[in-house]
C-alpha cells in the first residue's frame with residue numbers, strides 16, 4: 118500500500134490531538150509514515166504507532182528552533198524524498214500551512230489548505246473544505262504532483278489502529294536558505310489550564326457585550342463549569358480584554374466544537390466564519406435582532422450579566 | 438540607495454455580500470462587488486510606515502487579477518503608495534495558489550524589490566500561503582505573520598504572535614514580510630490622496646511580459662481542481678426565549694436535554 122506522510126504537531130514528544138486525527142484520515146489513503154521533528158520522538162512513537170503510524174521518521178536539530186519555518190521544510194522534503202508518498206498531510210496551523218506551502222513549491226505539487234475531511238477517490242484524495250465563511254462546502258483534489266493537504270483540527274474523531282511505529286532517524290542536510298530568518302527570542306505563551314480552543318468540545322465566547330477585561334471572569338466561570346475553552350470576538354480582543362490567541366473568526370481561530378456559546382456577540386460575518394460549523398450553537402444577547410440569533414439552536418434574549426451567572430450556578434448544581 | 442517596497446494586494450469579493458461560485462466553480466468575481474482585501478490594507482499601512490521611517494523609499498502596489506482589480510490598486514495609491522503594477526490576462530482566470538505565486542514572483546522580480554509586504558491571508562481564499570510560497574520562489578527570507586515590523590540598516594525585524602509562543606524575528610533584506618490585523622489600523626485615504634492617486638502610474642503587464650506560458654496558469658493549468666461546491670444547508674431555526682428572570686435556568690435545561698451537562 119502507498120505511504121502517506123503525516124507531519125507531527127507535538128510539544129516535546131507529547132503528540133497533539135490534531136495529529137491523531139491526521140493519522141486516522143491518512144489511513145483512508147495509505148499507510149501513515151509520521152515525521153517527527155525535535156525532541157521526544159521515542160515517547161511520541163508509542164502514541165503515533167497506536168494510531169497507525171507504520172514508521173516514525175525522526176530528526177532533531179537546533180536549527181528547528183533557531184530559524185523560522187525553512188529548516189522544517191528541508192526536513193519534510195528529506196522525508197518526502199525518502200518515502201515518495203502518495204500524499205503529504207500537515208496540521209492546519211499558521212506554521213503548518215507555511216511549511217506545506219513551501220514544500221508544495223519545491224516538489225511542484227498542488228496544495229489544498231484547511232480541509233475538514235478527507236476521503237480516497239479514483240483520482241487521489243478528495244478534500245472537503247468549508248469556504249466563504251462556511252456558506253459553501255467544496256470537494257477538491259490536487260491534480261498535479263503529490264497532494265499536499267493541510268487539515269483543520271476537529272476534522273474527525275481519532276481512532277486507534279495499532280501499527281509498528283518504528284523510529285528511524287531521518288538524515289537532513291540544511292540548505293543555505295535554512296538560516297535566513299533568525300528567531301532572536303521566544304516567549305512561550307502561558308497556559309490557561311483550559312482546553313485548547315481549536316480542540317475543545319465546548320467553547321464559551323465573550324464579545325463587546327462583556328464590556329471590560331474585569332468582567333471576563335463571568336465568561337471564564339461558565340466555561341470552567343462546562344469544562345470549556347474560552348473564546349472572544351475581535352471587538353473584545355481589539356479592546357484588550359482578552360488575548361488574540363483566543364480570538365474566534367476569520368483572523369483568529371476556526372472552531373468546530375460540539376457546543377458553542379456566544380455571549381454578548383452580534384454575529385458579524387467574520388465571526389461566523391470561525392464558528393458556523395459548530396454542532397450546536399447557543400447565544401445570549403440583549404438585542405433580539407442580533408444576527409447571531411439566525412444561527413442558534415437555542416437563544417436567550419437578555420442581559421448576559423443576569424443570565425450567565427445563573428446558568429453557571431445551574432450547571433454547577435446539576436453537575437453536583 | 439532607495440528602499441524598493443512592493444506590496445502585494447488582492448481584489449476580493451466583499452465578504453458582507455452574497456459570495457458564491459461561478460458555473461466553472463471559480464470564485465464569482467463579477468456579480469458581487471469587489472474591493473481591496475481588508476487584510477491587505479494592513480500591508481499597505483505597514484509599507485507606508487516603513488517608507489516614512491526610511492530616508493528614501495518607493496512603494497509599488499502589485500495585484501494579479503481581473504480588470505476591476507484596478508479599484509484595489511487605486512485605493513492603495515490613494516492611501517499613499519507611489520505606483521502600481523497590474524498583472525492582467527484572460528488566461529489567468531481560475532489560477533490557483535501555485536500559479537498565482539509563480540506570477541507574483543515574476544512580477545516582483547521584474548519590478549525590482551528590497552522588501553515585499555503581503556497581508557496575512559486573502560479574505561476570499563483565506564489560505565495564508567502566498568507569502569511563504571513567494572519567499573520560496575524568490576529565494577529570500579520569509580518574515581511572516583508579524584504584528585509589529587520595522588526595517589533598519591538593511592534588516593527586517595518583527596514580532597510573530599504564534600499559538601505556542603511570541604517570537605522576535607530578524608532577517609536581512611531582500612525579504613518577504615506578511616503582517617496581521619494586529620499590526621495597526623490602516624489609514625483612510627485623504628481627499629488629497631484620492632486626487633493624487635488619479636495621476637499615479639499604473640503599469641499593466643500580461644503573461645507575455647512575464648515570460649509565462651498560458652498553460653502554466655489558469656483553470657486548465659491549475660494544480661488543484663474543485664469538483665463540487667454546495668451551499669451549506671441553512672441552520673434550522675432554533676428556539677429563542679426572552680429572559681424574564683428564568684433565562685439562565687431555561688438555557689441550562691436545554692443544555693441538559695442535549696446531554697452537555
Ligand SMILES: Cc1cc2nc3c(=O)[nH]c(=O)nc-3n(C[C@H](O)[C@H](O)[C@H](O)COP(=O)(O)OP(=O)(O)OC[C@H]3O[C@@H](n4cnc5c(N)ncnc54)[C@H](O)[C@@H]3O)c2cc1C
Nearest residue numbers: 324325326350351352366367368369381383387403404421
Ligand atoms: C478583515 C476583517 C477580519 C475580521 N476578523 C474577525 C474575527 O476573526 N473575529 C471576530 O469576532 N470579528 C472579526 N472581525 C470584526 C467583525 O466584523 C465584528 O466587528 C466583530 O465580530 C464584532 O464583535 P462583537 O460581536 O463582540 O461586537 P458587536 O458587534 O459590537 O456586538 C456586541 C453585542 O453584544 C450585545 N450586548 C451588549 N451588552 C450586552 C449585555 N450586557 N448582555 C448581552 N448582550 C449584550 C449587543 O447587543 C451586541 O449584539 C473582522 C473584521 C474584518 C473587517
Ligand SMILES: Nc1ncnc2c1ncn2[C@@H]1O[C@H](COP(=O)(O)O)[C@@H](O)[C@H]1O
Nearest residue numbers: 445446501555556558559564565566567
Ligand atoms: N492575486 C493576488 N495579487 C496580489 N497579491 C496577492 C494575490 N493573492 C494573494 N496575494 C497576497 O498574498 C497574501 C496571502 O494570500 P492567500 O495565501 O491567498 O491567503 C494576501 O494577503 C496578498 O498580500
